[in-house]
Amino acid sequence: MEDKSLPLVEVHDVSMRFNLAQEKTETLKEYVVKLARGKLMFNEFFALKNVSFSVKRGEAVALIGRNGSGKSTMLKVIAGVMYPSTGSCTVRGSIAPMIELGAGFDLDLTARENIYLNGAVLGFDRAYMNEHFESIIEFSELRDFIDVPVKNFSSGMIARLGFSIATEVRADLLVVDEVLAVGDFMFQQKCMKRLERMLSQGTTLLFVSHDSNAVRNLCDRAIWLDHGNKRADGPADEVCTAYEEAMRAGNA
Amino acid sequence: MSTRSSQLSVYWQHFLKYRPLIRELVSRDLKVKYRRSFLGYVWSILNPLLMMILQTIIFSYMFRSNIPNYPLYLLCGNTLFTFFNESANMGLLSIIGNAALIKKVYIPKFIFPLSRVCSSFVTMSFSLAAVLLVMIFTGSPLYWTILLFWVPLVFELMFCCGFALLLAALTVYFRDMQHLFSVLTLGWMYATPLFYPLEQLPGFAQKLMKLNPMYHYINMFRNLVMYGNVPGPNTWIACAVSGAGMLLIGLLVFRKLQRNFILYI
Numbered sequence A: 001m002e003d004k005s006l007p008l009v010e011v012h013d014v015s016m017r018f019n020l021a022q023e024k025t026e027t028l029k030e031y032v033v034k035l036a037r038g039k040l041m042f043n044e045f046f047a048l049k050n051v052s053f054s055v056k057r058g059e060a061v062a063l064i065g066r067n068g069s070g071k072s073t074m075l076k077v078i079a080g081v082m083y084p085s086t087g088s089c090t091v092r093g094s095i096a097p098m099i100e101l102g103a104g105f106d107l108d109l110t111a112r113e114n115i116y117l118n119g120a121v122l123g124f125d126r127a128y129m130n131e132h133f134e135s136i137i138e139f140s141e142l143r144d145f146i147d148v149p150v151k152n153f154s155s156g157m158i159a160r161l162g163f164s165i166a167t168e169v170r171a172d173l174l175v176v177d178e179v180l181a182v183g184d185f186m187f188q189q190k191c192m193k194r195l196e197r198m199l200s201q202g203t204t205l206l207f208v209s210h211d212s213n214a215v216r217n218l219c220d221r222a223i224w225l226d227h228g229n230k231r232a233d234g235p236a237d238e239v240c241t242a243y244e245e246a247m248r249a250g251n252a
Numbered sequence B: 001m002s003t004r005s006s007q008l009s010v011y012w013q014h015f016l017k018y019r020p021l022i023r024e025l026v027s028r029d030l031k032v033k034y035r036r037s038f039l040g041y042v043w044s045i046l047n048p049l050l051m052m053i054l055q056t057i058i059f060s061y062m063f064r065s066n067i068p069n070y071p072l073y074l075l076c077g078n079t080l081f082t083f084f085n086e087s088a089n090m091g092l093l094s095i096i097g098n099a100a101l102i103k104k105v106y107i108p109k110f111i112f113p114l115s116r117v118c119s120s121f122v123t124m125s126f127s128l129a130a131v132l133l134v135m136i137f138t139g140s141p142l143y144w145t146i147l148l149f150w151v152p153l154v155f156e157l158m159f160c161c162g163f164a165l166l167l168a169a170l171t172v173y174f175r176d177m178q179h180l181f182s183v184l185t186l187g188w189m190y191a192t193p194l195f196y197p198l199e200q201l202p203g204f205a206q207k208l209m210k211l212n213p214m215y216h217y218i219n220m221f222r223n224l225v226m227y228g229n230v231p232g233p234n235t236w237i238a239c240a241v242s243g244a245g246m247l248l249i250g251l252l253v254f255r256k257l258q259r260n261f262i263l264y265i
Helices: A020-024 A028-037 A071-079 A111-121 A126-140 A155-168 A185-200 A212-218 A236-248 B002-017 B019-034 B040-062 B070-097 B099-104 B111-137 B144-148 B150-173 B177-190 B203-209 B213-227 B233-264
Strands: A009-019 A044-055 A060-064 A086-091 A095-098 A173-177 A204-208 A221-226 A229-235
Touching (some): A009 A071, A044 A071, A044 A229, A060 A071, A071 A086, A071 A095, A071 A173, A111 A126, A185 A204, A185 A212, A229 A236, B019 B040, B040 B070, B040 B111, B070 B099, B070 B213, B099 B233, B111 B150, B150 B177, B150 B213, B150 B233, B213 B233
Parallel strands (some): A060 A221, A095 A173, A173 A204
Antiparallel strands (some): A009 A044, A221 A229
16 A cells, blocks of 8 residues: 555645636626726736645644635645646545535435435445444434434534534545534534544544634644745644734734 | 556546445435425336327327327337436536535546436336336237347447536536527437437438437337337447447546536536
């Protein structure tokens, strides 16, 4: 299999370019209007600019930065959802993405059916999901609603179910994007405990959050992204403090 | 060459890893389709039967074609064409319809059009019960060749998979496809001998018809099921070439275009 001594994630000189005009020109009329105004070819936007870093096995790394600084884009590149415009990104292992909880749910199906569907989205078959079905239900505390269509769930309930599924399946790398904000306080505590337990068992974590306390608690290292540039990379506490000070000084 | 073959093996491994997903998506499609309808799966048999009765009434009066066992003739053509129509229409929307998921989780994207075609195929398999019912009801003779009924269906399945992949990929870039295609599919339906015999067309149109893959699948199916003939080599070649060719084209175009889907959905 893979060499365990190599870093689990290697991000090498990744830039991500979006063509803003391209995304908006969907009809011929808009196209002609934009062509006439000469606006078609501009609006290049770099969400990430030459970012490099690597993550070792068992590490817990946080990505911090303001809204629109490229954190989520970075996670999507790592999760394999987007291809970088230049540079390369290698992940040597399996990924459990939690970029949005319940992204794979079909609202017309019941919670039970969605557990199997979401498991399959993550690459697990029925037998595997059967084995873990009980503990998913147990953790999500949704036993009474198991045969209710998900469209009748509250957003908190959907998040619970999504979190329970994503953390129940085994993966080398867990990618978490600001998903713990939903759910009540008790459930957040429970989620934190589960993440800590997974970390102690050797899962690698990539974590995006605006909650500095959560970052300090969970992660030993933080990477600060600022307008697509890597601004700092180091021990979580130091980077968080620097980030908070810069924010206060209006310099972030 | 070696990189290409290793790439292909990666695709194959993805296919194997995500086979449970195809299964789940197909079962989702079927569940959602008939959820909360009173008759449920019965509709997939009842619907073609009602359609057949309607068309038999209309066309028997309008065209007065002297096709023996006209209801069965209609039903055979309709069953196969509905499968094509449904899988093309659902495949067309399969990528843009699953945009939310594709943006969040890595999944090999060809899964979506393929699972849609598979669910249409399953629906069609139920509809074959309607064909059998009509055969018994109208006292149509049973030939041994009926055992080969699945052969044209397999060719058609290949064709539909390729076509759905092609349409799904193109629709991401040209949303106009969905509006254009509804006209195209109607034209295609009239250009396929579903409710008229091929012989009724003028000579040049009969020659043109040989370019319509749907004609060959339906023709082969009718020959095997209704007339007890095993069609000649030309039909076999036409079916195999159009099926495999479309599958190949679909896969190649899809592979080429899928990389930038994320920027357009």
